[in-house]
Each structure stands twice: as structure tokens, then as C-alpha cells.
Amino acid sequence: MRTPLMAGNWKMFKTPADTTAFFDKFLPLVAGAAHADVAICPPFINIPAAVAATSGSNVTIGAQNCYWVNKEGAFTGEVNAPMLKAAGCTWVIIGHSERRQFFGETDATVLQRTVAALEAGLKPIVCLGELLAERESGQTNEVLKTQFLGGIAPLTPEQFAQIVIAYEPVWAIGTGKVATPEIAEDTHRAIRALVEEKFGADAAAAVRILYGGSVKPDNVAGLMAQPNIDGALVGGAALKPEDFAGVVNFK
């Protein structure tokens, strides 16, 4: 069976001191969480503090983006995947809708970054999701298929086996409008069918597909009860230790 992954995305919140204070409270609250993998993805600047605070614990650390080629160079403002690996990261979020919306991320750059992350030994959490207008006009599956074909399908089977997919409907991110468990389950099933078509039944059965979009302690259990939902990518509720522990300890 697939081990759930409960991953927090801190976006552009918290200082190094806030990071240490968060883990002082959070780690004891999730120390007994053997049912799930637990990760936090802080801003780059907080990764050393997060790695130090979680050393020897059951919590792993990730980044929120990485450069698309694994070389050093004159690319002001960028951080590459080998740097993240050397800093102690396990994960990297790729293609979050905020990167797509505000920073020009495309399916092609999602693919490049994912390959770079894999080559550096990081585990990519690759995000897909439709806009509200796309859902309302019945285009959800088509949009997800395009994102999947451009950003994920060109991976080799070996590369694909290392990734996690996060389905994040853009209309549910940071809005308080969580997808119902039924809507999320239907969409996760459709994504798993795309995986089966491209990579086969074993790969489809093995890949973890996380749900993201206004997950909170009081709605996580209904989502996690769905057979095709294998964890959560959590923004706002990952900023407070008690809230994220409530999500992690969903059962």
C-alpha cells in the first residue's frame, strides 16, 4: 500500500528563528506519526535551520523550487538542485500554481526542473491543477492531461517511480474552498488513469497522488478516506505547529 505523505508548503513565510521555534513545538506533536511520511518545505533561507531542527526526527525537509539545470553559473537569484541536496533537502516542489501564475513556469520548465531534481537525488513533488474557469467550463481533465503530457509523461519509467504528484485545484488554494472528497477523488482517479496509460498499471498503483487546496485539521480525514488520495500538500495550515500536526495525525 502507499504510505501517505503529508507535506507542508510554507511559501514565503517565516524567518530562521521562526523556523526553529516551529519545530520545537511541532516535532513532539508528530513524533508518533508512523502512518505517514511528514515533510516541510520552507523558503530557501530557512532550509539550514529546518534541517538542523529535524535531524534525527521523522520529519524531512524540501524546497519549493529549483533551477532547471544542474550546473553552477551566472544565474542571479537561482538555487540549483545539487545545492539543495547538499543542504539536506529530501524533496522539492515543482510547478506549484503560484510559480506557474507569477513566475512564468510552463509544463516544459516543470519537466526540466523535475529531471534536474531527480539527477541531484531529490524527490520531486510535481503539481498539477486547473483554474476555476477551466473547471466550470468542463475542461478539468483536458487541462490536467496537457500538464501531465508536457511535464511528467516524458520522464523515463525509472524517473517516474521517484516522483510524487500533487493535484492542486487552483480555485482551492488559499481560498478556504476545499474540493469535496468526491470531486478530489474523481480527479485523482483521472490522474491515475493517465499514469496507467503512459507508465502501466504497476506504476499507477505505486505513485502517490497528494491533494492540495485548503486542507485543514477538520477536513483532512474525509479527503484521506478516499482510495486515490495518498496525502496532502498543505499551505496555510502548515504554518502553525498545532494545525499541521492536526493534519498529519488525521487518524
Ligand code: PEP
Ligand atoms: C499550497 O500552497 O500548496 C496550498 C495548497 O495552500 P493552502 O493549503 O493554503 O490552500
